[in-house]
Amino acid sequence: MVAARNPGTILLVDDDESLRRLVRSILADHRYHLIEAGDGAEALEVASAHQGPIDLLLTDVIMPKLNGILLAERMLQHRPRMAVLFMSGYVESALLSTTRPDVPLLQKPFKADHLIEAVHAVLGSAGG
Numbered sequence: 001m002v003a004a005r006n007p008g009t010i011l012l013v014d015d016d017e018s019l020r021r022l023v024r025s026i027l028a029d030h031r032y033h034l035i036e037a038g039d040g041a042e043a044l045e046v047a048s049a050h051q052g053p054i055d056l057l058l059t060d061v062i063m064p065k066l067n068g069i070l071l072a073e074r075m076l077q078h079r080p081r082m083a084v085l086f087m088s089g090y091v092e093s094a095l096l097s098t099t100r101p102d103v104p105l106l107q108k109p110f111k112a113d114h115l116i117e118a119v120h121a122v123l124g125s126a127g128g
Contacts, residue, residue, distance in 0.1 A: 007030065007031055007032055007123070008032055008033070008055035008056060008123055009032070009033040009034075009035065009050075009052060009053060009054050009055050009056075010027060010032050010033070010034050010035070010054070010055065010056045010057075010058050010119070011034075011035050011036070011037065011043060011046065011047055011050075011054045011056070011057050011058065011059075011075075012024060012027070012034055012035070012036045012037075012058050012059075013036070013037045013038075013039070013040065013042075013043040013057070013058070013059040013060060013063070013068065013071065014038070014059070014060040014063070014087070015038055015039050015060065015063045015064060016060070017038065019108075020036055020038070023058070023115065024036065026112045026115055026116065027115075027116075027119070030116055030119075032119070035047075035050055035054070039063045039064055039065045039066065040059070040063055040065055040066025040067060040068065040070065040071035041065040041066045042065075043057075043059070043066075043071055043075075044066070044071070044074060044075070047075055047078075047079070053079075053082075054075075054079055054082050055082065055083060055123060056082065056083045056084070056085060056119065056122060056123055057071070057072055057075055057082055057083070057084045057085070058085050058087065058119070059071055059072065059084070059085075059086060059087070060086075060087055060088060061086050061087070061088040061090070061105075062088060062090055068086055068088075069086075072084045072086075072103065083122045083123055084103045084122075085103070085104055085105075085106060085118055085119065085122045086103055086104070086105045086106065087105070087106040087107075087108055087110070088105060088106075088107065088108060089107070089108035089109065104118060104121070104122060106118045
């Protein structure tokens, strides 16, 4: 029997611990490897310490210390092949479609199947 392939490593960044716990559970059920951070500054530290690839940055847009947009820009400088998926519960974040049309936005609240579809779509389009 062939072991199931790990579909990728995701850096999950959100300042809401209960949301991170829920998203972690959903993605772990689909065999993704997760690393987590509670804000953008912590995410930079976690990513720097992580030796392997990070296939996807799944980040909230509005966070203390360092927002998701600036986080993505900084991380892409060091990991240019990494895919990015923003998530937000704020209507203002919909403006990302004009400022960052290259990065999809998952609107909170979302259902588990919408999360998985968005992750698969982003990783698929990134060649992951």
